[in-house]
Amino acid sequence: YNNDSNVAPKLFVPKFEDYQKVYNEIASRLEEKEDYDDGSYGPVLVRLAWHASGTYDKETGTGGSNGATMRFSPESDHGANAGLKAARDFLEPVKAKFPWITYSDLWILAGVCAIQEMMGPTIPYRAGRQDRDVAACTPDGRLPDAAQAQDHLRNIFYRMGFNDQEIVALCGAHALGRCHTDRSGYSGPWTFSPTVLTNDYYKLLLEEKWQWKKWNGPKQYEDKKTQTLMMLPADMAIIQDKKFKEWVKVYAADNDKFFEDFSAVVKKLFELGVPFKEGTETWTFKPVNA
Numbered sequence: 001y002n003n004d005s006n007v008a009p010k011l012f013v014p015k016f017e018d019y020q021k022v023y024n025e026i027a028s029r030l031e032e033k034e035d036y037d038d039g040s041y042g043p044v045l046v047r048l049a050w051h052a053s054g055t056y057d058k059e060t061g062t063g064g065s066n067g068a069t070m071r072f073s074p075e076s077d078h079g080a081n082a083g084l085k086a087a088r089d090f091l092e093p094v095k096a097k098f099p100w101i102t103y104s105d106l107w108i109l110a111g112v113c114a115i116q117e118m119m120g121p122t123i124p125y126r127a128g129r130q131d132r133d134v135a136a137c138t139p140d141g142r143l144p145d146a147a148q149a150q151d152h153l154r155n156i157f158y159r160m161g162f163n164d165q166e167i168v169a170l171c172g173a174h175a176l177g178r179c180h181t182d183r184s185g186y187s188g189p190w191t192f193s194p195t196v197l198t199n200d201y202y203k204l205l206l207e208e209k210w211q212w213k214k215w216n217g218p219k220q221y222e223d224k225k226t227q228t229l230m231m232l233p234a235d236m237a238i239i240q241d242k243k244f245k246e247w248v249k250v251y252a253a254d255n256d257k258f259f260e261d262f263s264a265v266v267k268k269l270f271e272l273g274v275p276f277k278e279g280t281e282t283w284t285f286k287p288v289n290a
């Protein structure tokens with residue numbers, strides 16, 4: 001049987017080393033493209049991974065990071081996802097170079113890479129997400145609305161399976177990035193170092209005086225002192241709510257504790273709705289530029 005058609009095609013089974021190569025490629029593109037926004041695509045990559053995951057509904061098992069259905073309309077056109085094309089486009093050349101990786105695994109790997117490269121904690125990662133088609137798009141309205149407060153946050157995040165401590169730990173991601181008037185309508189960064197992950201979000205929430213910003217845009221807060229930082233009504237809700245505020249104090253006082261809890265809760269977020277095969281290994285990637 002010296003006939004090629006009788007030879008089973010060799011399946012490429014990617015290993016840890018292969019995913020580390022993809023990680024390295026994302027990290028080097030982050031370094032290279034430093035003329036974007038505050039100097040990094042990192043924050044918008046984190047937002048992409050979060051919006052891919054945060055559609056999860058634990059009752060129906062729908063949504064979550066398995067599927068990458070934000071590639072398709074209607075999900076790509078949901079108001080909450082405005083501006084995330086920048087993140088998806090950033091990753092296209094990476095997908096082209098490593099076509100074996102699914103979009104779903106790539107978007108989450110990019111979130112992990114961005115957090116680590118922006119000096120955040122190590123985020124353990126498992127591979128195995130499968131892309132799904134347009135039929136798996138989730139309905140609009142599953143992601144939180146920035147104009148609302150604690151009841152809404154609890155409704156939305158309990159639906160994903162998170163508790164109060166986890167909600168507050170997740171919000172610390174707002175140490176990164178900014179609001180864009182042409183995306184959400186809101187404006188400005190939460191911290192003075194939007195491309196470095198720190199617990200400053202919690203410190204600023206507690207330590208600064210916050211006032212309504214006087215402008216024609218949606219209702220948001222600004223810090224009284226410099227009027228350059230912002231908080232969304234949803235951010236302010238976590239110090240207006242007694243139970244949430246206890247966790248804000250914990251994370252404001254202890255960056256190590258924030259990093260530990262943030263790593264655990266982001267791993268949980270990024271794995272919502274993913275049917276991993278039994279025995280799937282958990283990997284940690286070596287940071288490149290951090």
Ligand code: ZEM
Nearest residue numbers: 043044046050144145146170173177178179180183184234
């Ligand atoms: Zn965000 N987020 N988010 N967030 N978010 C924005 C930007 C970023 C809420 C929200 O309405 C907004 C989480 C939770 C919540 C990031 C990560 C995570 C923006 C601005 C808004 C309006 C978008 C724009 O204009 O570009 C609300 C209401 C939340 C509920 C608590 C969680 C959880 C996150 C990750 C774990 C990040 C990194 C950004 C910055 C994006 C960028 O482009 O700079």
